[in-house]
Amino acid sequence: MPRIIIAGASETSRAQLDRLLTASGFGAFRLCASEGALRRALTECEDGVVILAGGPAGCLPDDLAADFGRAFLFLLIGRPEVLEACESPRVFKLAYPCPGSAVVGAVQMLCQLHDMRLPRRSAGDSALVEEAKRLLMDREGIDEPTAHRRMQLYAMRHNMKMTDYAMQLLQGGPNDG
DSSP: OOEEEEEESOHHHHHHHHHHHHHTTOOEEEEESSHHHHHHHHHHSSSEEEEEEEESTTOOHHHHHHHHTTTEEEEEEEOHHHHHHOOOTTEEEEESSOOHHHHHHHHHHHHHHHHHHSOOOOHHHHHHHHHHHHHHHHHHTOOHHHHHHHHHHHHHHTTOOHHHHHHHHHTTOOOOO
């Protein structure tokens, strides 16, 4: 399941979306109130789904889609004038007010689209990466997203697959993740 980031200027909107998605089996990776926090979360997270509840103040969905549209799918929930101001075809739009079922349905659709566009690891490779992440988490006292990002960055810097790096970690190889 892709990581979901919820962004919006209103704490109430962010909390309501988080509760709705949690009750529907989706967990939010991060809740962001500002454009800076959102951009940091997008940079930290390798890919996923972004739900913009009107969007953080000063943050333009078109700019986000241009900067991060290759890795993320965007859902903009807003009043008609907010939706009309967004011109990017990479941003899915949902008019507010809307029923919770419409939001959940849109998120389900975006998660399915996300999963279809990513290359798949085999079950064995996924298990290997997960085991290496647990090793890093235990050894360095870090959380799962941090362990994942360290492995990802190391693999990218050394032009290798994460699975290959995971194998090295588990065999006692490089540990500068």
